[in-house]
Amino acid sequence: MMRINLNKTMANHLFHTFRLAWTVRISYVFFAVFLFSETIGAQEQLSKDEAIKQMLENNFGIKLAENQLKIADNNQSILNSGYLPSITGNAGAQYDQSDDIREFPGVFDENGDPRDDVVIEGAETQSYNAAVNVNYLLFDGLGRYYNYKQLQEQYNLTELQVRETIENTVLQLYSVYYDVARRSENLEVLKKALAISRDRVTRAQYQFDYGQNTKLEVLQAEVDVVTDSINVLNAKQDLINAKRDLNVVLNRELEVGFEVDTVVNFQNQLILESYIKDAPQNNVTLLQAEKSVTISDFQIKANKALFLPSIGLTGSYGWNRSNNPASAFFPGSISRGESLRLGASLTWSLFDGGRNIISLKNARILKDSEVLQRKQFELQIERDIANAAGNYANLLQIYRIREQNVETNENNLERSQERLKLGQISSIEFRQAQVNLINAETSKNFAKYDAKLAELELLRLTGQLLNIEF
Structure with missing residues (x-):
């Protein structure tokens, strides 16, 4: 066994160095516990799919859009089409009580005496009636048909508007979600930088105790720890704020803690090109414009129907009963009756002062406007898709370059650490390498x-945002 003998001075010096180093370490440990106490506990792992699910269930904007869709669905019902007949029923009852005195002046009975007055007191008259009337529009120049088709297309248009709302909300969700992910990763970067700076303080203190460097190296390392600690605190607060923003989009408690998925996958380029090719058939704005043109066309046809006659059918069934009291000349009676009526009518507005003509002209102008707007949208969407594709390709290339730059700076930092240990570079040069890595x-x-959000914007413009799994 080899035994190491230390003199008293060296032992005291080593003890002092050991105690100082561990004092610094323990202070940093307590600082770290205080700094990251909120993130130590296990938090909910909020995946992208779960975030989308909660957004669809809770987001206010989507709920409002869905209510509009329900209204449009009610409007396209057969109950709102005018194809069903109208049926009305009515009934009544009447009661009458009266006193009647009949005088016969100048009238004598068979004995030559004046005829007595006839007095009827409390004579009651009761009458009852009930009827059912049916009206049905048999033909109205097909106006009813085209109005019904408009309501169906309006439902389809509202459905597209709901889809647009969902797409915009999904894009907003991903923007906030990825902002949380980015800040989470940045926080981890700054934590690693802080850990490196702490190790530098410990190492610099050792070297100072052994006379290998000056106190200035220790102070510089401690300054860097303070700087990195402040950066971590700021990054942590920014992350908390971003999480609150995401909770607002998800419509849940603001202080709910969670972690997000920082893995990002990009779509295959060939698939993206096929999406761009099929964009005119899938872009929600162009689909809405097409529906607006269709609705305008049906409105023109409905206005033309106003120039044609309308044919209607009517029918009714009635019942009545009357209880009549006795009178001066007739005894009391009860009468009952039933009736059945059928009829047809033809109405033709030959001239209404020109209002129908103006309505038809305005409907045609409206359709022309819808066609022009659709062409405008086609050109704008083509431009937007081209810009989005170019931005995505550019940002994706920048990301690949940034990835390579991180590897370069990691290698540079590793070599700088080795050279710092050997005393070949100063702490300032090492700090610069560390800062370069943080920035990279x-x-x-x-x-x-940024590249992922550009890809999502491209998918939205091509109408595929809701069809992709992330």
């Missing part, structure tokens, strides 16, 4: 999520 990693995170 945060820039890479920016580039990654």
